[in-house]
Amino acid sequence: MTALLELREVTKIYVSGLVKKRTTVALDRISLAIGTETPTITAIAGESGSGKTTMGMLFLGFLPPTSGEILYKGKDLWTCSKEEWRVFRREVQAIFQDPFEVYNPFYKVDHVLTVPIVKFRLANSKQAQREMIEKALIDVGLRPEETLGRYPHQLSGGQRQRITVARALLLQPKLIIADEPVSMVDASLRATILQSLRKLNKELGISILYITHDLATAYHICENIMVLYQGSVAEAGDVDAVIKDPQHPYTRLLVGSIAWPDPKRKWGQEIAEYRGEMLAQKTTGCKFAPRCPRAMPICRESPPPLYQTNETRATACYLYEGNPTLEGREISRVLRQ
Amino acid sequence: MEPILSVRDLSVYYYTEKGPVKAVDHVSLDLQQGMRLGLVGESGCGKSTMAMALMRLIRPPGRIVHGEVLLDGVDLVKLSDEEMRRTRLSKIALIPQGAMNSLNPVVRIQEQIVDGLLDHDVVLSKSEMEARVKELLESVELDPRVATMYPHELSGGMKQRVCVAIAISMHPKVIIADEPTSALDVVVQRQVMETIRRLQQELGLSIILIGHDMGLMAQSVDYLAVMYAGRLVEIGNVEDIFLQPLHPYTQLLISTLPTLEVKGVFRGIPGITPTLLNAPEGCLFQPRCPKAIDACLIPKTPVLKEVSFSRWVACHLYEDNR
Amino acid sequence: MRFFRYLRRNKRLAAGIFILTFLFLFATLGRLIAPPERAYPLAVPPNKPPSPEYPFGTDSQGRDLLATIVMGTYLTVRIGVLAGVIGLAVGTFLGFISAYYGGVLDTIIRWVVDVLLTVPGLLVLVVIAAMLQRTLKPTSLSLILALLAWMGPTRTIRSQVLSLRERAFVRVAKLSGENNLEIIFKELFPNLLPYLGASLVGSVTGAIFASLGLEQLGLGAMREPTLGMTIYWVQYYGAFVRGLWWWILEPVAVIVLIFMGLFFLSAGLDEFANPRVRRVV
Numbered sequence A: 001m002t003a004l005l006e007l008r009e010v011t012k013i014y015v016s017g018l019v020k021k022r023t024t025v026a027l028d029r030i031s032l033a034i035g036t037e038t039p040t041i042t043a044i045a046g047e048s049g050s051g052k053t054t055m056g057m058l059f060l061g062f063l064p065p066t067s068g069e070i071l072y073k074g075k076d077l078w079t080c081s082k083e084e085w086r087v088f089r090r091e092v093q094a095i096f097q098d099p100f101e102v103y104n105p106f107y108k109v110d111h112v113l114t115v116p117i118v119k120f121r122l123a124n125s126k127q128a129q130r131e132m133i134e135k136a137l138i139d140v141g142l143r144p145e146e147t148l149g150r151y152p153h154q155l156s157g158g159q160r161q162r163i164t165v166a167r168a169l170l171l172q173p174k175l176i177i178a179d180e181p182v183s184m185v186d187a188s189l190r191a192t193i194l195q196s197l198r199k200l201n202k203e204l205g206i207s208i209l210y211i212t213h214d215l216a217t218a219y220h221i222c223e224n225i226m227v228l229y230q231g232s233v234a235e236a237g238d239v240d241a242v243i244k245d246p247q248h249p250y251t252r253l254l255v256g257s258i259a260w261p262d263p264k265r266k267w268g269q270e271i272a273e274y275r276g277e278m279l280a281q282k283t284t285g286c287k288f289a290p291r292c293p294r295a296m297p298i299c300r301e302s303p304p305p306l307y308q309t310n311e312t313r314a315t316a317c318y319l320y321e322g323n324p325t326l327e328g329r330e331i332s333r334v335l336r337q
Numbered sequence B: 001m002e003p004i005l006s007v008r009d010l011s012v013y014y015y016t017e018k019g020p021v022k023a024v025d026h027v028s029l030d031l032q033q034g035m036r037l038g039l040v041g042e043s044g045c046g047k048s049t050m051a052m053a054l055m056r057l058i059r060p061p062g063r064i065v066h067g068e069v070l071l072d073g074v075d076l077v078k079l080s081d082e083e084m085r086r087t088r089l090s091k092i093a094l095i096p097q098g099a100m101n102s103l104n105p106v107v108r109i110q111e112q113i114v115d116g117l118l119d120h121d122v123v124l125s126k127s128e129m130e131a132r133v134k135e136l137l138e139s140v141e142l143d144p145r146v147a148t149m150y151p152h153e154l155s156g157g158m159k160q161r162v163c164v165a166i167a168i169s170m171h172p173k174v175i176i177a178d179e180p181t182s183a184l185d186v187v188v189q190r191q192v193m194e195t196i197r198r199l200q201q202e203l204g205l206s207i208i209l210i211g212h213d214m215g216l217m218a219q220s221v222d223y224l225a226v227m228y229a230g231r232l233v234e235i236g237n238v239e240d241i242f243l244q245p246l247h248p249y250t251q252l253l254i255s256t257l258p259t260l261e262v263k264g265v266f267r268g269i270p271g272i273t274p275t276l277l278n279a280p281e282g283c284l285f286q287p288r289c290p291k292a293i294d295a296c297l298i299p300k301t302p303v304l305k306e307v308s309f310s311r312w313v314a315c316h317l318y319e320d321n322r
Numbered sequence C: 001m002r003f004f005r006y007l008r009r010n011k012r013l014a015a016g017i018f019i020l021t022f023l024f025l026f027a028t029l030g031r032l033i034a035p036p037e038r039a040y041p042l043a044v045p046p047n048k049p050p051s052p053e054y055p056f057g058t059d060s061q062g063r064d065l066l067a068t069i070v071m072g073t074y075l076t077v078r079i080g081v082l083a084g085v086i087g088l089a090v091g092t093f094l095g096f097i098s099a100y101y102g103g104v105l106d107t108i109i110r111w112v113v114d115v116l117l118t119v120p121g122l123l124v125l126v127v128i129a130a131m132l133q134r135t136l137k138p139t140s141l142s143l144i145l146a147l148l149a150w151m152g153p154t155r156t157i158r159s160q161v162l163s164l165r166e167r168a169f170v171r172v173a174k175l176s177g178e179n180n181l182e183i184i185f186k187e188l189f190p191n192l193l194p195y196l197g198a199s200l201v202g203s204v205t206g207a208i209f210a211s212l213g214l215e216q217l218g219l220g221a222m223r224e225p226t227l228g229m230t231i232y233w234v235q236y237y238g239a240f241v242r243g244l245w246w247w248i249l250e251p252v253a254v255i256v257l258i259f260m261g262l263f264f265l266s267a268g269l270d271e272f273a274n275p276r277v278r279r280v281v
Helices: A052-059 A082-091 A110-119 A126-139 A157-171 A187-204 A215-221 A239-244 A249-256 A297-301 A328-334 B047-054 B081-087 B109-119 B126-139 B144-148 B156-168 B186-203 B214-220 B238-243 B248-255 C002-009 C011-033 C065-101 C103-118 C121-135 C138-149 C151-165 C168-175 C180-216 C227-236 C245-273
Strands: A005-016 A022-034 A041-045 A067-072 A092-095 A175-179 A207-212 A224-229 A232-238 A306-310 A313-315 B005-016 B019-031 B036-040 B062-071 B092-095 B174-178 B206-211 B223-228 B231-237 B305-308 B311-313
Touching (some): A005 A052, A005 A328, A022 A052, A022 A232, A022 A328, A041 A187, A082 A092, A092 A157, A110 A126, A110 A157, A126 A157, A175 A187, A187 A215, A187 B214, A207 A215, A224 A239, A224 A249, A232 A249, A232 A306, A232 A328, A313 A328, B005 B047, B019 B062, B019 B231, B047 B062, B047 B206, B092 B156, B109 B126, B109 B144, B109 B156, B126 B144, B126 B156, B156 B174, B186 B206, B214 B238, C002 C011, C011 C065, C065 C103, C065 C138, C103 C151, C121 C180, C138 C151, C151 C180, C168 C180, C180 C227, C180 C245, C227 C245
Parallel strands (some): A041 A224
Antiparallel strands (some): A005 A022, A005 A067, A224 A232, B005 B019, B223 B231, B231 B311
């Protein structure tokens, strides 16, 4: 079954600097397939530097891979024709993090809703266009008369972000890449936006790739999760299992750092080794070893393979040696499709 | 014990063409020595203005309309510009919102820290200054080598730590942290907050933490004040507030946050935040309040009432003493 | 109208528009009072001080100075506007495609611009003007000035577009199905309008300056009564020594007015584009 979009052994390396070239490996042989069988919501979790945003950009076709392939309906995206790219753009959409930057300050907020309708010919009259827009806005909990006709700076962050969700609703793509959609929105507004994302998935059958560093929200709307650390997969699988019982030490650190709104449940026992942040250390072994409280000698020698610990879980950590190993491409086995 | 910082009936308005924007309206609160006080509210509720007002950094068209800010008995509002300048950083320091972007990109970290010290007439030799900077960097868990670096060479978390180091450089009595971790990842956020906690205990500081995330508040403060549309609606011990939030807004703030227990239940706060422009008398939360009764429509602003020891609520529902 | 209310707040912009409007009316309606033929030699008796018959006096070659200044204002400003607009248009076009498409095109354009910028502009202008001396007309002067005016804008517009190109709303536009040309014209260009407006004023000011500089050296259109040429004749005929004060004062006064108008316009636009500079209520 060909997936809608697939990353196959993709590596992305950034080169910076004029004289002293500095290479950063943003993604290291990552594979992930997002299918259309059953519309899923998959979380890609990690800190900044984990490669999650790069993954989003690759999926959206904004960056070419350094090696590996990005397959759109089985065909290499970067060899597709102009017409195929048109369809691709129609089927794969995005919601970005910054609710202000996504608007062109010269235009009213309507612009971001009308342009795609016109370009993708979704409505055949001005009236139909207007109705589509109004319905989408109401669906995300906004009142058209209060939001349309305004400039971006006249609306609040929460309203602006909801409009971008309305835009996605309008287009009804097959896949939405949501890159930290709620991190710049007040905590109290996040629920509303997440609710809309869930609705997109459950009612309209749209698959969502939810990129975030906040596991609490990931837990709530996603079914699958893939935890990235410096460009490699640390852990992947069913979101309930991974968050309630994290296996990889890094995942434990992430879960332990969640700020639960409960004064009795203070930040976890996982000690976060801090001093290791100073300069990026080149290691030949597991990337997390310098910070890992459970590091063993073998961890510093060679990077661990992905062990399948369960029908719906996989962890890249020597602590789980003994379990069957997975090749990069097979990771989709543990993710509910 | 006298509180180290006491805000009494403070109001800060911005006078625009269309009328006054009442960013802070009759706010009173006390910060005890060694306490961590959280000031929580949505964007636009006036909490950043509050931070600026405490530092006397309000600029026209904003003005402190009335009120007192007593720091160790001295009213900051009445100080002259020069006296206030000397008070800033040495007695009361601010870690501003987006502090990481407040570092001068063309100046090395060392000089930026020393800058503040020099401005307060700290006279030390060059080597003594360097030693002092090194000491400060170590206290915020940064490698001393950071001193000779430029801001762009550091990560977000590291820059934030530099800002913390600057804030504590003169051992002030009070530190105001305005959303210090808003642009940071969860892990870095936790580490920075733990560093601040440790420093607070070591140096005996009193802290006001401003933010919108109740989760962060639950983890980081002892005492909490909830702000809505420029006014305080609830104050109390953080555990008491989470256990039994009294004001309907506080209740909603807590219940709309995701927890591990209940998956997939989404509740938002309906409606949008009111505008502070020409804010009328009366309860400003009433249009969105799920518990509003007829009495809430009267044009009388609810005042903070002490309903039990150190527990205050400003809500018509609690008017007739329960 | 909101525009006029805004002008009341932005006094610099108001001053600039006022002065320039006045000069515009002076240059256009002035012709009705002072017929242009009188701006040429031997039209009227020479060396007469201001009088009711000749309100601005006359010069040593027999020109009616009122007509001369009226024509001069028109010609000099026209030279400046023509050179400034062409220079900016070319610079904008090249800057846009250089920044947006990048790659080899960008490298070539940048290299050409960098090389040409090292050439001393004034020298080139003097040489070209000297070569064409007899046949020089105001329009050709504009074109020569434009030749040297396009490089600066290319660079600055390029850097503006480079930073705009990375903004999230460009990505959203791509996702909405806009192609490259649409993104350039519909998304990027409107955001540059304030910058272009300010650049235009700068370009025009620079071009007028350059034309005045050349002309007062005698390297302009000899026959035309541009402001710069008038100053040249003032020097040539030794007006200082001969006490013909009106001849010296009038062109200088108008030139000062022109630059004041342009300056206030630019300051006013700056205030408009940069809300933080705006006067607080």
